[in-house]
Amino acid sequence: MKKRLAINEWNEDSRPRERLLTIGATALTNAELLAILIHTGTPSQNAVEIMQGVLDTCNGSLDKLGKMSYEDLTAFKGIGQAKAVTIMAACEFGRRRMKKTDDKDCTFDSSEKLFGELLKPLFWDLSEEECRVVLLNQSLRLISVELIGIGGLTFVSADIRKILRLALQKNATTIVLAHNHPSGSVRPGREDDSLTRQLQEACKIMNIRLLDHLILGGNRYYSYADEGRL
Template sequence: MYSTKISALRVEERPREILANQGKEFLRSEELLAILIGSGLPSLSALGIAQSILSTIDFDLNRLGRFTASDFMQFRGIGSARASILIAALELGRRRAAYLVPEEVLRIKSSHDAFQVLYPKFMDLDHEEFWVVHLNRAARLLKVERISAGGIAGTVVDVKMIYKSAIAQHTSTLILAHNHPSGQKQASQADRDVTKKNSGSWKTI
């Protein structure tokens, strides 16, 4: 645990100096987080605060991406202003990931391609959302669209809204997807009911 002030560390050990002199790839996760935190407390450095945050989630950055401002503010040295900075930085990272779709995936040829497009939309959610991927006749990506957002146990799907959007986009093929925040991979009864209710309108693959 880094309990001393960052200024007490050797210059070459300070996160900002490492960033400036060696590059971002040489920084550990707690050092990147410490730069965002900025400064620490008399008895606990920014590095110490960062390490205490990450140690509670076993340094799992996916879990960190789901933190709310309240989650951050449970730690010593993190007030509302610093929590806002951390939330904003994580959101920028999530939005950047949403744009990192390889050029070849602009044509959906497999379920893996669809996963690459949709995963950034779902990865940090603590509630269910329903998304649609619109494709043209050549299976090229036209649009990725959120249809609805719900709670931790479900979300409402309005088939009419899906068709309305598909007509507007001149869509030939739709990929429908939603997440389970619990991590449960099996379809819920509500999922089965929606599929059965609309089985005459679309087919599942």
């Protein structure tokens, strides 16, 4: 098999790192940017070719790349532990960059703020359903966001006590329930409606305010409060 030229054997004006320094990151392809992260290739493929192959399996979608697991990435020839971890870390930085404010300094008084400034980065790229509770103080400032469970709402209905226990332990006076639909649909189902009713009734007994229940799907969300259902 003919040995491919390593990137450091290319002309300087063709190397991704040098191109970034001379003409800027925006001029590079996604494969070139990713090649800078993994640094080296194999005897049969350089770093750009390896990452182009990964992107091809994602149909060029960076969203799909961000959902790849460690096992998915290391299945590609030329991507070992260090390279897979580097790619995953870069994707996580991208998610965290979505945050627009310091959470602790923001008043979460609307579904728009909750979604855009707090919840969207937490749920972005998830391949399975997760449920979290947002704990707020009396001024609607963030105390914490707690994971309730993974894998669907059927388990959550029996775990309302956990949600309330967390609120009491953290001295939260207001809570927001949030979960995602990996399918991208934000239409609430019967389980969503049932859980919302049960949690609302339990919160009233404990003198805790259920501010909202948000269902997230990609760039969209459904708000029970906005729809007048709370």
